[in-house]
Amino acid sequence: MIEKLIATIQKRYAFLKEEADLLRSRMTEAVEFKPGELIVPEGQEITYSSLLVEGFSCRSKWSADGSRQIMEFYIPGNFVDLHSYPLEILDHSITALTDCRIVKLQHKDITAIIESNPRLARIFWFATMVDASIHREWLVSLGSRRGATRVAHLFCEMFYRLRVVGLTQGTSYRFPITQTELAQALGFTHIHVNRVLKELRDTGLATLKDKTVEISDLKALKELADFDPAYLYLEPRPK
Amino acid sequence: MIEKLIATIQKRYAFLKEEADLLRSRMTEAVEFKPGELIVPEGQEITYSSLLVEGFSCRSKWSADGSRQIMEFYIPGNFVDLHSYPLEILDHSITALTDCRIVKLQHKDITAIIESNPRLARIFWFATMVDASIHREWLVSLGSRRGATRVAHLFCEMFYRLRVVGLTQGTSYRFPITQTELAQALGFTHIHVNRVLKELRDTGLATLKDKTVEISDLKALKELADFDPAYLYLEPRPK
């Protein structure tokens, strides 16, 4: 149940067996969501955090003019709102993009865990700081990367993140996102996303078809994307 | 020394006197930086976090093509790299924008503080999650807000943040940033920033002159900017 979470974190913070057992013992009540359903609502007090066990979800904000900005994609093994523990109320919501299953960790249990084992505080904190690191890299994408480079960067990010939790096959992976959602994440219109995807397809770098990303030339794609995976903190600390 | 930090956080997490004293007793060694100097370097192991006591600084990343993306501005009372405690190594750097003074908090002291007082773990964690919240709002700006709206939003953010630490005079405040740096934060060229500033000036909403932002019509500026200060977590928790 928490194996993918551990896989995501362990290169920087290995879980001891008793730490994993402690955490597992507090993770309760699996809940299922349908595509489009709200996993975490905005503006309400939150008393537990949700670990995504299966499916894809995202953080997003809706603006007054009806536009939507997606700020992060979540995959199995991610806490989708661990940051709600210190923040208590969120100014954005978490939405299921596909069928999703989550398990809950009550905030009072987080408090108890932290008190009995302060090292886990640093590990939880670390997990939320990787989200912030991803936010910063997206800021670089939205602020400085254009066209195909921006799309390619996201394709690389999802590849690296999905690979550590065993959800890639070679250099392809399932990415069940519509072009409209892609556009809402990248700050493009869905029409422009469509054109950029065509460009990536025509240049033989990557394709998105049937909800599946297939990277034909990873090295070239990373180069185009100006992609350095350091910000994902998935590798051991460089010495 | 930590008064401005407390002012920034206290609406959500009030410091008890002994907590403030504990923290104060561990904050040591004031260091000064000149404009352009590196406060925290990228890619190196970090063993202490820096609280900005005086001056302006920012987080930024340089790209291979020589472009720079600024991801957040820091003002007195902000920890500029508290997130280096869980992350240990950063993929970006913190740079002084003006004369700056910081005081240090050793990571081993953070560990000690957290162990002796787990409530402070949540408070530190909270402080870093507000940075992440600011990142998300900037993602909305870069992804969905255009032209004057994007600039206006930043002006509103800085106004609210500076006000709680007493660095505003009425609706104006010192913002010692060049138009080029503004452009690097907003994902525009400095030329376009210049034109947008002219537009804000001509429409009588706000001016930036002599390193000072003067908001002529706060209500109208907030409206234009689609600004909701909730993401700054500077107000008491709504019940």
Added chain:
DNA sequence: CGCCTCATTGACCTAGTTCAATTTGGGTGG
């Protein structure tokens, strides 16, 4: 079969970039 969502494509338009000057306002050395 008909409907609905999502993908695709063309034509045109505009916000923002690029390139190129020009101006402004300290600072500095003599």
Added chain:
DNA sequence: CCACCCAAATTGAACTAGGTCAATGAGGCG
């Protein structure tokens, strides 16, 4: 006090990445 310098601010003109509008396909499903 003046001549010079340099970073930052301004402005114009031409260009383009990406948006807008509109129409057409294409698959899934009741």
